Amino acid sequence: MKVASTRTNFDVETIRKDFPILSREVNGKPLVYFDNAATSQTPQQVINAIVDYYTRYNANIHRGVHTLSQEATDAYEQARVKVQKHFNAAQSHEIIFTSGTTHAINLVASGFSSLLKEGEEIIVSALEHHSNIVPWQMLCERTGAKLKVIPMNDDGTLNMKEYEKLLSEKTKLVFVNHVSNALGTINPVEEIIDKAHGVGAAVLLDGAQAAPHIKANVQELDVDFYVVSAHKMCGPTGVGMLYGKEEWLKKLPPYQGGGEMIATVTFEKTTYADLPHKFEAGTPDICGGIAFGAALDYMNSIGFENIASYEHELLEYATEKLQEIEGLRIYGTSAEKTAVISFNICDIHPYDIGTIIDKLGIAVRTGHHCAQPVMDYYKIPGTVRASFSFYNTKEEIDIFVEAVKRAKNMLS
């Protein structure tokens, strides 16, 4: 499998041709897809990897001596190495394929059941996605550990002074998203990790929202766990990654029992397979893993610096244009944010705006974005969230802003 080289010039029109879906119409209008924070679109290169797998070498992995099984195993393990290289993990067995971010978080939370004692503490942030809150609440119920919450500030950043006050020798694990899905805030993860390690706590970063825009370097961050979903970074749904430092993955017990994760099985005692297979019970999403690798190749061929700078341009352009609309308030105004704009207009319900602009071919997210605590903080039921990707354009933003104005006029 060839690794594509970085393109020297960033040309959005050329890039758009890689995404067949971008040329479809919705309700008789050209699609404007601004729901990238929920899931990204899939380039032909990734679609090809999926078709190629099922056309040429679909087989179960790690168990067959036959050629197809060998080919599938090789491609799957090559994908693991691509993921390892992309996030700069020290070893490929520190990469566990999961079904996504949620699965990866639950795997860690379940493992900590046997490591936490009553009275010990876990810290999460007020900016979290529900998938980052509920597993920790369940863990606390199982163990008697306490959940502490880092409060947020009005601009959508975390209150770092309060964070420091929450840390103590009782803290065993700190869990924060690298980038907030509801507001786009990029959290000061270096500082969060540094301070947590200062009291001997481990850190799990949810990179689901960061990974499409920022190439995290897990060794440089010195983070203990990092999790992502492939479907938010041009890959397919149903696959994601748990990165864990080897020492931690060795300490955690297996999450699920089944085939593939064992070394020997008798009714008296089963011994577990080595990493990464200890955490990969059953037949995984083989094709998905391979396509995840293809998605990383694709994004790297465009280049993360190009992606970040272009998306920032889109963010600034859209922010400026939207602010011209009277009564529009943007939530989350941190200087450090990804290309996400969460907003409301006067007291119009976000759902109504979303419905009207869908009629005009525009896809945005409306609601609480799986982050109800953030909405509670602002005392709102939800927001309209437009999230941009490197394949979006300023022309699309113009169409979107006009549509929002039209919706406002109809609804007020």
Ligand SMILES: *Cc1c(COP(=O)(O)O)cnc(C)c1O
């Ligand atoms: C999307 C998202 C999740 C959940 O990801 P799944 O792919 O649904 O498992 C978790 N955290 C954040 C920050 C997200 O954006």
